[in-house]
Amino acid sequence: MDKIRRALLGQIAKLTAGAALVPLSSVASAGINDQPPRREGDPDKRYAMLIDLRACIGCQACTVSCHIENEAPLGNFRTIVSQYEVEHEETGDVATFMLPRLCNHCENPPCVPVCPVQATFQRQDGIVVVDNDACVGCAYCVQACPYDARFINEHTQTADKCTFCAHRLDVGLLPACVESCVGGARIIGDLRDPESQISRMIKEHYNELMVLKPEMGTSPHVFYLGMDERFVSRPDAKPAIWDVRDQQGEEVGYEFSGH
């Protein structure tokens, strides 16, 4: 708690400097809670990711490299691999299922229209980003995201999320998670380019691809290959281990949920 306030005091000096005003022309004809016009980014591209779950071994290399690249606070994740132990109730056979999660850079992102200051917006290339100099930290976007892909960064006291490593893409590099994936399970690319690997794979596996929570009407742009439909929405599962940290973010041990 005190850390939060200290961080806030540290921020005060920086508060006003970068708060770029959005030109009034962008206040277009969008109705309440409609998607506002996209801005910035390359209009000729539409980035998306395909995750080949058949190639994911759940090593969490993506989780770690993302953490290092984007300096998320301890305990917060821009991407993480959910791991499930699935036991067949009759035969007793056990299998594991890995599900990398990240921002879905939806075509209809519910986090964008709720933002009261236009700090979170969708670029013309489809990437959803947050302008941390404009963000007031109201956390409305955190509530609106059905995928828990957003959090309030305790260091910046503003909304934080996966950006497909836009800063790397813009200079021709791959996102940290893609770069570090040992199985090559994560494929990022431009959907507008029919020759890109992702476009070719989507064409090839079109009928097998799934997205998370399609019922939310968000049209996610992270596609899963080799997905089990029981995991598309909140899975009917029991938590085994909670990661326990104290107020300072220090790990205090593991706790079994006791069920």
Place this chain on the structure above:
Amino acid sequence: MSSAVIEVLAPRYGIAWYPWAVQYFFLIAVSYSALLLTVPGLLLGKKDFQPLARVALLVTVSCTLVGPVALLADLHQPLRFWHFYANLTPWSWMSIGSLLLPVYLLLVVVYAWLAWRPAMQEQARGDGWIARISGWITLGQWHSPRWMQVLSGLGALAMSVGIMVYTGAEVAIVKARPLWDTHWLPVMFVLTGLVAAAGLVLLINRLMTGNNEDVNRQSLKVIFVSMILSALVAALWVSEGITGFSPSVEQAFASLQRNPEWRAVALYGLLVGVALTLITIAMLRRAGWLARSWIAGLLAVHIGWTFRWMVLMEVQTVAKNTAGYYQYAIEAGSSGLLGIIGTFGLWLAALLIIDILVPWKKSFQAGAH
């Protein structure tokens, strides 16, 4: 194929809206509801309702002043509040709210100022520092015409409708949380707001005025009608979930399935709701019991506040993607317990400062000719 699934390692996502949000939603709902209670006595000039209007006006002003402070505190970057006005965003409910709120606050203050002004002008003629301050606040001895009172009242009422709609819609449009995503939520916010406002009026009527019987009776009636309507709305919401009429409500039920804590919450809500309704009937029927209406007032305030706590805080512990439920333990610091106590402390301070400076118990027409 039946299988048992275990999520091996479940990350815990923190709470994004703090108890400050509960305080804001509570205070602003009490504010607009108490404003409605001033209408018959103050705006329409009905004599029988003037004692009620006097207490309700004090409630509405004190809550209107303190509510926005709690809202500001819920921002993680409170000093950036001006970004709301530098980046107008008409498609965001929260942005719309940021425009409505200051206008509402201003109109409520003007409405109360005009109502209290005649008595304060009289007070300003006396000696001492209170008289001097009263002179400054009243801005002179000129007579304020009735149309100003009516106009500011109508303006505040119009804005209060805006506040009701925006605070409700802001939460109800969040599809990601099926427990919020229902058009009944804004209605329920208003109804429980009326219950809490009438409850607070009962408490202040007992503590600060002479426990006026008319005020007790009228407030109990407001609570009774609001509780009956709340029960109806809750029943409609439940039936939408059971019949599958609303897939979102159905999903909301599914998200709480087999959770004993939430079942206990539902049972508790039902019990206190029935208890308050029955107590209200008993107190209205038995003449001797009317003086103890403050007990119903306490319960009513409890229901209004706890409803918001459950909706805004506990719903955040329902995981969107991961297995299980997050454990929310309220912190001792300013984003937790201290924030809750601090907000109520500030409200009490506002109430007492008004009580010192404003002769609010006097008839509205005092000093006016």
